[in-house]
Amino acid sequence: MFHIKKNTVKILLCLCSLFTFSQNSSCDGIRYIENSFHDIITTADVFFGSNTTIGGKSQDLFMDVFEPSNDTEDNRPLIILAFGGAFVSGNKEKMHDLANAYARKGYVTASIDYRLYDKLAIIDSALLIDVVVKGIGDMRAAVRYFKQDFSENGNTFGIDTNYIFVGGISSGGIIACHIGLLDAGDNIPEYLETSIENNGGWEGSSSDNTQYSSEVAGVLSFSGGIKEIEWVSEKDVPVFAVHETGDDVVPYQRGPVKINFGSFSIPLIHISGGKEIYDALQNISIKSELISIDIEDHVSYFSGSTAEVYSDSIMMHSSRFIENIFCDFPVNVKPLQNNITIFPNPVQDYIIINSNAPIESISIYDNYGKNVLKTSERKISLQSFSKGTYFVKLQNSEGIVTKKIILK
Incomplete structure (x- = not known):
């Protein structure tokens, strides 16, 4: 965990079962960490699915894909990113800066659409859960798109499908955390099971390519969280998290998610934030990392008051986190206790x-x-x-x- 307080950085990092050799030829200790590419190829408005919003409108789902230009590698890690906006606002363009930043380090990245709350009624906890489930289904469809493209279209974007990572800011981070940490075998309450079933089942219904897996290799959670910390288990994937300790929108530890409307806010479902996720993963020896920023704010480190101080450091540490997994740690192999x-x-x-x-x-x-x-x-x-x-x-x-x- 990185705890950032004024100019002090404390590092507590859980690294589990790392191999001492690189499994990928592109792992040279520079690529995926440093800015190795200047020019980026952007493929805009890639269609990956469609579905109905909570307000009953039909919505096509698109994403923008970013690749380093003049790159000779064709088995690169992929990072799929989802924007923030309290599930009521935002668009894929909001993640372009972050997507470009990772692409300059050698990653392939995608900034995706997902369905937002558009119902003509004040949002409550039940409605929020339903819109979160819809967002999870949309992100799963994006993951499957790339796996289908790899299998059927010759790997258009030159990715390694074993190393697809999902991430997001705020509400996008909540979606990503549930992709990586919520499993079908978890103790899921009846109301959530009903919402999942009503939205097409475990894989959702935003695309019909469910013969492909939506499993991922890891999660980047920028002020995200998960509904129940008990869902974190040994079947889950590594998580890199960043969170302000005084976050009043998405809790750093355990508390209500708040939807802000001007000068007032609505407290809704309780979730566990970056600190609780980090602690839970560390307790079961799954690779995890947390950067804690000692400030009362929400995602200030990318676009707010502390961005100039922390954004470069966060990019470096998150890039190294993924590079360690891609180059050294086969996260898709978690040994059973018995041979x-x-x-x-x-x-x-x-x-x-x-x-x-x-x-x-x-x-x-x-x-x-x-x-x-x-x-x-x-x-x-x-x-x-x-x-x-x-x-x-x-x-x-x-x-x-x-x-x-x-x-x-």
């Missing part, structure tokens, strides 16, 4: 999975990240599959493990 073996491997017709722990789900992905099979059977026929490399993802309450198999 798992898959044989034979290489395989010709079927595999057998041995484990002395229960397995809740087994998914097989092809080399493009497309989910080609989901089952609970321990003996799996691959006779209908094409020859090549596949990844078997196994999950239970203890965590996730991914193993590579070769089909001959």
Whole structure:
């Protein structure tokens, strides 16, 4: 955790299970951290889905994609960013500066639309939950868009689909935190389950490519939060968070989210902010980092009174956080407590999975990240599959493990 108080920076960083070698040729200790590119290629208004707003209007969803120009790499990490605005205002253009800043370091970035509150009624907690669920579904659709593009269109934007990160400011950060920290197996209250079901289920209904996974490699939370801290578990992904200690809009620890209207505000649902998320992840040894800014403000570090002091430092630390994951830490592999073996491997017709722990789900992905099979059977026929490399993802309450198999 970075606690910034006046000119003092205290660093407490949880780094878990890092490998000592780089797995990607582009990892040279400079790219992804320093500004390595000057010119940026912008692809504006990429359509990735459509849906109905809470007010009943049809809305097409677009994003702007940013890439470093004259780049020879074609397997780059992707950062998908969502704007802030209390779920009632904002647009994808608000994230252009941040998206460009990461692109200059060598990342591919996308600034997305998501549906806002447009109902002709004063927002309350139930309505806010519904609009948050809609935003989560929209961001999941954006993640799936890139995985489908990789598989079906030749990887237009040159990304590594194993390293897609989501992030956002304020309300956008709340959406991103739920993408990374809320899982189907969590203790979800009935009212939230109902909202999820009414909005198309776990993946949402903003696009029809749900055969692709919306799982991500990590989260950038800029003054975001999650509804219930108990949802943080060993199945979750790393989180980099920035939060003011005196934030009165999205709480630093636990408290109500407030929607401001001029001189008055409406306190709504209680959520857990950056500090509680950091503590919860650290307690279960998931890589996490927190920059705490000792000021009573909300997102002042990017566009407010403290931006000149802190924005460059935040960019450097968040970039290094992602670079560490991409270059050293395979976050999609979280070992189960018990050994798992898959044989034979290489395989010709079927595999057998041995484990002395229960397995809740087994998914097989092809080399493009497309989910080609989901089952609970321990003996799996691959006779209908094409020859090549596949990844078997196994999950239970203890965590996730991914193993590579070769089909001959």
